[in-house]
Amino acid sequence: MSILKGITSRIETFFIEVGEMAYFTGHFFKEVFTRPFEFKELLRQCYNIGNRSLLLVGITGFIIGLVLTLQTRPTLEEFGAESWMPSMVSISIVREIGPVIIALIFAGRIASGIGAELGSMRVTEQIDAMEVSGTNPFKYLVVTRILAATLMLPILVIFGDAIALYGSFIIENYKGEVSFQLYFVKVFSAIGFGDIIPATIKTFFFGFAIGLVGCFKGYNCENGTVGVGKAANSAVVFASMLLFILDFIAVFITDIFFEI
Amino acid sequence: MGATQDILKKAEDVSTKRPILEIKDLHKSFGNNHVLNGFNLQLFEGENLVVMGKSGSGKSVMIKCLIGLMEADFGSIEIMNKDIATLNHNELDELRAEIGFLFQGSALYDSMTVRENLEFPLRRHRKTLGNITDTTKLVMEALESVSLVHAMDLMPAELSGGMKRRVALARTLILKPKIILYDEPTSGLDPITAKEIIELMRSIQKQYKTSSLIITHDVDCARVISNRMILLVDGINYAEGVFKELAASKDEKVKAFFK
Numbered sequence: 198m199s200i201l202k203g204i205t206s207r208i209e210t211f212f213i214e215v216g217e218m219a220y221f222t223g224h225f226f227k228e229v230f231t232r233p234f235e236f237k238e239l240l241r242q243c244y245n246i247g248n249r250s251l252l253l254v255g256i257t258g259f260i261i262g263l264v265l266t267l268q269t270r271p272t273l274e275e276f277g278a279e280s281w282m283p284s285m286v287s288i289s290i291v292r293e294i295g296p297v298i299i300a301l302i303f304a305g306r307i308a309s310g311i312g313a314e315l316g317s318m319r320v321t322e323q324i325d326a327m328e329v330s331g332t333n334p335f336k337y338l339v340v341t342r343i344l345a346a347t348l349m350l351p352i353l354v355i356f357g358d359a360i361a362l363y364g365s366f367i368i369e370n371y372k373g374e375v376s377f378q379l380y381f382v383k384v385f386s387a388i389g390f391g392d393i394i395p396a397t398i399k400t401f402f403f404g405f406a407i408g409l410v411g412c413f414k415g416y417n418c419e420n421g422t423v424g425v426g427k428a429a430n431s432a433v434v435f436a437s438m439l440l441f442i443l444d445f446i447a448v449f450i451t452d453i454f455f456e457i
Numbered sequence: 458m459g460a461t462q463d464i465l466k467k468a469e470d471v472s473t474k475r476p477i478l479e480i481k482d483l484h485k486s487f488g489n490n491h492v493l494n495g496f497n498l499q500l501f502e503g504e505n506l507v508v509m510g511k512s513g514s515g516k517s518v519m520i521k522c523l524i525g526l527m528e529a530d531f532g533s534i535e536i537m538n539k540d541i542a543t544l545n546h547n548e549l550d551e552l553r554a555e556i557g558f559l560f561q562g563s564a565l566y567d568s569m570t571v572r573e574n575l576e577f578p579l580r581r582h583r584k585t586l587g588n589i590t591d592t593t594k595l596v597m598e599a600l601e602s603v604s605l606v607h608a609m610d611l612m613p614a615e616l617s618g619g620m621k622r623r624v625a626l627a628r629t630l631i632l633k634p635k636i637i638l639y640d641e642p643t644s645g646l647d648p649i650t651a652k653e654i655i656e657l658m659r660s661i662q663k664q665y666k667t668s669s670l671i672i673t674h675d676v677d678c679a680r681v682i683s684n685r686m687i688l689l690v691d692g693i694n695y696a697e698g699v700f701k702e703l704a705a706s707k708d709e710k711v712k713a714f715f716k
């Protein structure tokens with residue numbers, strides 16, 4: 198009986214949270230189109246967010262490229278199909294592995310960072326202090342961060358994809374003695390706009406979701422310093438979960454329009 | 458005691474004036490937690506009014522309703538003859554530019570230097586204040602009045618608690634407010650630093666001729682700085698008067714404040 202009660206109350210809190218988040222999203226869209234626009238702060242956030250993830254994304258991308266190639270190569274060799282290597286690796290990286298893994302890394306870095314930052318600003322009354330200083334804190338803190346995350350993730354994914362492909366090339370070059378030119382000619386004949394465009398569009402949504410969840414958790418933080426840790430933590434969990442849901446929806450839609 | 462008579466006389470003078478800030482019948486609840494149940498307050502020009510109350514009695518809630526950070530459930534708040542509930546966003550910002558707010562935990566912006574912290578309200582209230590060209594001069598001036606000019610380029614994390622409080626004070630002063638609201642200016646500080654802050658508040662009051670509403674549960678602070686006091690108990694203004702009167706009271710709940 199008490200177990201059932203526990204479950205229902207958890208489901209209830211979940212739906213309350215989803216409702217609050219929908220309201221928060223609505224608030225974002227209301228504020229994003231009205232004056233004043235905080236351009237300077239937006240640029241600063243873009244730089245911050247991009248800069249904070251650049252190295253991590255680069256390293257991850259490189260390793261993805263190496264590992265993917267090392268793992269697939271033996272199987273393809275068995276069938277004597279190693280010349281398919283570049284097309285196969287590039288398609289899987291550009292379509293799926295690049296966006297999802299880099300977005301997950303980004304969520305770990307940025308959603309928790311924003312959650313902790315805004316959370317501590319909330320509990321130490323810095324957000325209130327902004328409000329009495331003639332600033333709309335939602336515009337200044339939340340709108341800029343969500344926009345920055347939305348704009349920066351696609352750029353980071355493209356960058357990460359490129360590094361991953363380079364990593365893959367290094368293995369190919371070492372094992373199969375494929376030249377740089379040949380490798381990338383094969384890559385670019387394999388991937389088309391049908392791969393790049395849907396993959397890029399979905400990264401905008403990923404970035405938006407990550408910024409939104411981080412801001413939502415941080416901005417509504419409660420219960421002092423304990424709350425800050427919880428905000429950062431649940432921001433990452435929630436953002437990662439949301440990523441997979443969004444990815445599923447994206448793949449579903451792409452499947453309809455582009456007939457993979 | 459000449460000083461006490463002076464204070465008593467001052468308290469008499471002010472009571473004949475119009476209040477610069479007035480709270481009438483303020484109610485505020487969070488769910489079943491009825492924090493304020495009809496609180497009244499009048500602050501007169503040039504006065505130091507102290508509101509004392511136990512921890513959790515709703516002092517911060519009261520002061521946040523006052524400046525529009527929280528919405529009151531019921532009651533009216535008038536500041537300089539404007540009912541804050543009727544103001545739109547711009548009008549509220551204009552009014553806030555004339556009111557300084559010292560937050561309980563200083564609330565300095567972690568990501569900015571001391572200088573940027575002080576410049577923030579200047580840049581942000583530009584619509585109200587017009588274009589200020591010489592922010593550096595104003596920043597210097599404000600930091601001088603709290604004697605922290607040398608800390609201008611430090612980050613808040615590099616400051617001690619007392620220094621943070623002084624920087625926060627400088628940040629509220631920089632707009633030359635007519636009214637300053639202090640939310641526990643001495644909480645979390647050692648007695649000596651607390652005394653420094655109190656001295657600073659007094660000198661600021663002389664220099665800038667502000668009216669101050671001071672929230673505290675520090676008896677020493679109240680004794681030194683108050684012209685008049687209000688005790689907040691059970692969500693209402695339970696007792697009012699000058700420090701001496703209240704300290705001599707026979708009422709149990711009042712006595713509890715003075716140990």
Ligand SMILES: Nc1ncnc2c1ncn2[C@@H]1O[C@H](COP(=O)(O)OP(=O)(O)OP(=O)(O)O)[C@@H](O)[C@H]1O
Nearest residue numbers: 487490492510511512513514515516517518519561
């Ligand atoms: N945002 C909020 N949501 C729900 N309850 C709140 C909120 N803010 C304050 N309260 C409640 O209101 C009551 C009064 O809080 P308040 O912060 O005003 O106390 P205080 O008198 O300032 O105490 P202290 O001296 O410790 O600062 C507390 O019981 C608190 O739990």
Ligand SMILES: [Mg+2]
Nearest residue numbers: 516517561640
């Ligand atoms: Mg308080």
